[in-house]
Amino acid sequence: MESRWDSEVEALVATKQPKKCDLAVQHLVDLRDVTAREGNEADFARRLMLLRTRHEAKRTFTERLRGNGL
Numbered sequence: 265m266e267s268r269w270d271s272e273v274e275a276l277v278a279t280k281q282p283k284k285c286d287l288a289v290q291h292l293v294d295l296r297d298v299t300a301r302e303g304n305e306a307d308f309a310r311r312l313m314l315l316r317t318r319h320e321a322k323r324t325f326t327e328r329l330r331g332n333g334l
Contacts, residue, residue, distance in 0.1 A: 269295055270311060277319055289328045296334065 269291065276288035292312065299308040312334060319325055 270315070273315065274318075277315075277322065277325055280322070282324070285322075285325050285328060288325075289332050289334070292329070292334055293332050 273288045273291055276284045276291070279285075292315075296308055296312075299305055312329075316326060316329065
């Protein structure tokens with residue numbers, strides 16, 4: 265089931281606008297930190313892997329993910 269953060273990040277990435285992709289990456293960094301504090305790293309990693317798979321053709325986005333340790 266898709267969560268709210270999945271749909272928000274997906275909407276930002278779908279715009280293909282650099283600033284919105286940067287915002288999506290920042291949301292993901294924040295979510296990574298929150299899920300780490302909550303002990304849900306595995307769930308975050310799974311969702312991030314699915315997101316990467318869906319958007320693997322968007323090289324700039326995936327480079328931004330990698331550049332932010334995602």
